[in-house]
Amino acid sequence: METRLQGGASGKVAEQTTAAPPRVLALHLPDFALQRVARERAGQDGGDRRAPARATGGEARPLAVAAQGRVLACDVAARALGVRPGDSAVQAAALCASLEVVEADPRADLAALHALAEVLCGLAPAVEPWLPDVLLLDASAAHLVRGGSHPSLREAERALMEEAVAVAARLGFRARAAVASGRAPARAIARFGRPVAPSDARPWERFPAGPVVPPEDTARALAPLPVEALGLGPEVCERLASLALGDVASLARLPPAALAHRFGEAGERAARLARGEDPSRLVPFVPQTLPEERLDLEGPVESAEPLLFGLRRLAERVALRLAGRGLGATKLRMALMLDPRGEERVLVPLAWPTAAVSQWLPPLKERVAGLRLPAAVTGLRLAAVEVAEAPAEQLALGQRAEQVAALEQVVARLEARLGDGALFAAEPKARYRPEGAYAPKRFGAGPAAAKAPAKKKRPVTLEEPGSARRTGGARSAQHANDAPPPPVRPTRLLPKPLPLVAEGEGGRLTALRLDGRAHRVLAFAGPERLVGEWWSEPYARDYYRVRLDGLGECWIYRDAADGRLYLHGMFD
Amino acid sequence: MLCATKSEVLDRLRGEIRRIERRPSLRPDWRASGLAEVDALLPGGGFPCGALTELAGGPASGKTALALAALGRATREGALAAWVDGRRELYPPAAAALGVDLARLLVVRRPKASTIDLLWAAEALLASGAFAAVAVDVPTAGLRPAQWDQVSRRLVQAADKGGALALWLSMPGEARAPAAARVEVEPPGRDGLSRVRVTQARGMAAVGAAVRVRLAVAEEAAQAA
Secondary structure, eight states, rough: OOOOOOOOOOOOOOSSSSOOOOHHHHHHOHHHHHHHHHHHHHHHSSSSSSOOTTTTTSSSSOOOEEETTTEEOOHHHHHHTTTTTTTTTHHHHHOOTEEEEEEHHEEEEEHHHHHHHHHTTTTOOOOOEEETEEEEEEEEGGGGGGGSSSHHHHHHHHHHHHHHHHHHHHOOOOOEEEEEESSHHHHHHHHHHHOOOOTTTOOGGOOOOOBBBOGGHHHHHHHTTTTGGGGOOHHHHHHHTTOOOOHHHHHHHSSSHHHHHTTTHHHEEEEEEEETTTOOOOOOOOOOOOOOEEEEEEEEEOOOHHHHHHHHHHHHHHHHHHHHHTEEEEEEEEEESSSSSOOOEEEEEEEEEEEHHHHHHHHHHHHHHHHSSSSSSSEEEEEEEEEEEEOOOEEEEEOHHHHHHHHHHHHHHHHHHHHHHSSSEEOOOOOOSSSSSSSEOOTEEEEEEEOOOOOOOOOOOOOOOOOOSSOOOOOOOGGGGOOOOOOOOSSSSEEEEEEEEEEEEEEEEEEEEETTEEEEEEEEEEEEEEEOOOSSOOOOEEEEEETTTTTEEEEEEEEEETTEEEEEEOOO | OOOHHHHHHHOOOHHHHHHHOOOOTTOEEEEOOSOOOHHHHHHGGSETTTEOOOOOOOOSSSSSHHHHHHHHHHHTTTOOEEEEEETTBBBBBHHHHHHHGGEEEEOOTTTTOOOHHHHHHHHHHHSSOSSSEEEEOOOOOTTTTHHHHHHHHHHHHHHHHHOEEEEEEEOSOOOOOOOOOEEEEEOOOOTTTEEEEEEEETTSTTTTTTEEEOOOOOHHHHHHO
């Protein structure tokens, strides 16, 4: 069952003209459609993100992504053979016979961008996708990255930028980044900025991951960029180009009133952006669905090892996305696409909410090892179908890290083999019905429950049958406030009470027959009357603690509904 | 006397090897049951850790209370305990009354699980090293002798590997476990006291020593909490 989260990702921007522009980290993913395809095609070689080697001669085929017959992007191998973005697909195929052309899939690209945004949510207070290939991160909390203690704010922003680029790389994406004041300036510098020679680099351009532009240098950083870098729209850019206004510097030199007069609101906005003034705030991305990742295998696979390798990579991606949202998975769904068609789906419950891959892998391995597939596998999907907030501390174990890891692993393995609900901790419930006096809960979930208070037990003296006095009078459970200390309960409670036959002599109970065998009654105490739940499943029972010869102390009751005696528990 | 000394030396060596192999050295070699009269019967003053102890007795003899007393002591010390409930009869409120911290007690119970699955779970829990005490209450009637031999050996190895207190609860007529210690519990008589007898124990000179003790209500455990 898939859990959906509320919220929406809006493309609208709320402008605040008086506030200072926010510090924004922009992450540009060049040729994103191509990167997405190459990443999904990544095979079993452990790290090559390019399109995997094909059957032809064992060398990677050049790859291009096309839409409506035109090449949108192509890889290095295709460029070396003369293919360029904008070429017709036919022309590109003529240049390169082995070229593999993949049709663009904007929906898949959007899903991949959102997936990366989810992961980056763990680095910044807000993340905003700027379609088709840029992610904006709120850099206001950069000082907290890597545990804090940065010598300056610029160093903190540099650390944030490096972390974001590293996260993208872990997920298989190459990225360029920039930090600047304002959404549009940061995006423009990340997307359109070009590497600068070290001798010409300004101080904020000397970081390997990208420039960290101080607020006062925003306009200078934007100056050499083309006007389309400001995100003005193709029509406005065309009109500006017709006026020989090809770069941001020439736009910034024009009087703002003139631009506003000529281009209206678009001109006014262009003038502000050219000066580096963009006070608009990020619109945070809110994930709509739970994370799912997919991997296409190079060829049909029939053995477990390559499947496990692929599952591990998918698990790392899904876990990162959940971790970015502060969530942990409580159930995973693994789907194996079969050759030529069909799929096998397996649900894998987890012991407790976690985004730690080390805890996902043992139950996943158990399930894969136990699969008997009707055909070879051509692809994998892994989704977190049930999630919960991952608490910071599950249980105050007071144990070493390796013991905690051992606990998590063994619980995950047992859950995988025995199924959901087979492992639990008991939580006491305030119910008088004995079988309802506790309920199962997830072991280790939340802080250790308050221990049931150790009740000082008054030893119950069982009287021999026939004695005149009885200890423990009949009492209704509904009048327990002034009752004596709670009586002892048996250590074993039968899942289903067993009927007993009473044997008596002269009005005295002398034996109880169970499974055809009579057991002499040595002593008994009671009754303890338990009555209740008239609104749902009413019950009325008189319980006795009876010591039977050769058996021990048993907990029996007479059911008011049918008047019969039942064995319910044993004081073992 | 000489044999008892040799056994004690062997036990100490096992403890040293376990420590050298970086097994959970925080765990002791013995763990008290919480009932002074029973602990006095056992060498080391308690049940051995890293080895199987069989608690044998009828369905209402008091062996479960004895096992819960030992698990309760472990949980009150902050450790984790597990109960593999193959008979599906463990009543947690009674365990709590005997001093068990229910938040630290993992119960394994599955109505349709096979005996082999439950014993596999017991082996995994024992070998994990994450639990200080594991009680296994699984009926073995459906197992063939050869199966039981194999399974019981694996349980012994798992207990040795994990270093936990391993308690095997058995009913009359069920196969005996290859245990380092065997404690027989007889149901209480007219006086309400159960007879607890140690019939086998590594390093114990006087096998067969017995004591009568009230088990169904472990007042000592309640007072200690």
